[in-house]
Amino acid sequence: MSVLYTMEFKRVFDLLLKQHGPQNWWPGETSFEVMIGAILTQNTSWTNVEKAILNLKNKKILDPHKMLRVHNTQLAKLIRPSGYFNQKANKLKNYLNFFKNKYGFFVQKMKKESVEKLRNELLEVNGIGPETADSILLYALEKPIFVIDAYTKRIFSRLSLCRESVSYYDLQSIFMTQLPQKTSLYNEYHALIVHHGKNICKKSKPRCGDCSLQSMCPQTSL
Ligand code: SF4
Known part of the structure; x- marks a missing residue:
């Protein structure tokens, strides 16, 4: 070039x-909220994601421990405004299980890892594609990836x-x-x-x- x-x-x-x-950017109060927003924004507008996030906040489950305990049906109902809600509830649970099993829900622990390692791990989570993985890396974990x-x-x-x-x-x-x-x-x-x-x-x-x-x-x- x-x-x-x-x-x-x-x-x-x-x-x-x-x-x-x-x-x-990114519109989100915490790194965890950014992670959740990055999954919810797949195939929908940000306005719809905001409604879904507000529902999670109102029910006080915008927290990895609490969200993992909520039944998928209940989670799907809350994130309904973001569309594809059943699929997205499954994707959120897949991500939460990964976040818990690999990093004990500690964002700081995740941030210590290299961008290459994290990217490979994220892409192994069912429902996380390149754009979602890179959004999490850049906006939640502050890694230099476009x-x-x-x-x-x-x-x-x-x-x-x-x-x-x-x-x-x-x-x-x-x-x-x-x-x-x-x-x-x-x-x-x-x-x-x-x-x-x-x-x-x-x-x-x-x-x-x-x-x-x-x-x-x-x-x-x-
Ligand atoms: S980038 Fe080019 S095509 Fe797009 S709005 Fe600007 S001038 Fe038009």
């Missing part, structure tokens, strides 16, 4: 930050910085070789991409006239 290419990735970050400001999602693929393929069909790992590797491996940078960058993809570079009708990346985008509709 050329030096120019590296500059493009940094330039996109600077322009998005200038347009949208710091996003202060999270890729559909917004990232859409925006960066429109910018001609990757192919539309690029794989998760290939695009992740591009970001992580093009940028310094810094948790704070990866945290902010992914959050800005999500905000931009939701509000400006939309799937069917991109708002190119309001886009700070317009001058570098070959796909601009204006």
Whole structure:
């Protein structure tokens, strides 16, 4: 990759930050809440996740010990607003069992492990895919790993910085070789991409006239 290419990735970050400001992610009061949110947000909007998390808080079970003891049916009922609630209740239980058996529910113990070890362990948990694993690593455990999602693929393929069909790992590797491996940078960058993809570079009708990346985008509709 050329030096120019590296500059493009940094330039996109600077322009998005200038347009949208710091996003202060992840929305969650504790690392555990972030872990739970990362699982609940699969295939749904954050608004729905917030409702599910509020239900867990109101029932006072947003705690790993208590949540593991709750029956799956009851858990599914509480997280219903997040969709796929039966599957997600199972996924949460799988994650809780892993978190208990490997780390005794201690986030700090988990944080001491390497990103590679944790990533392999997380991907072995049934229901945790690459995006969820990396979200937990970056936002709950503060590890320097770049999270890729559909917004990232859409925006960066429109910018001609990757192919539309690029794989998760290939695009992740591009970001992580093009940028310094810094948790704070990866945290902010992914959050800005999500905000931009939701509000400006939309799937069917991109708002190119309001886009700070317009001058570098070959796909601009204006
Ligand atoms: S100019 Fe349009 S297509 Fe290009 S990144 Fe911006 S919103 Fe997306």
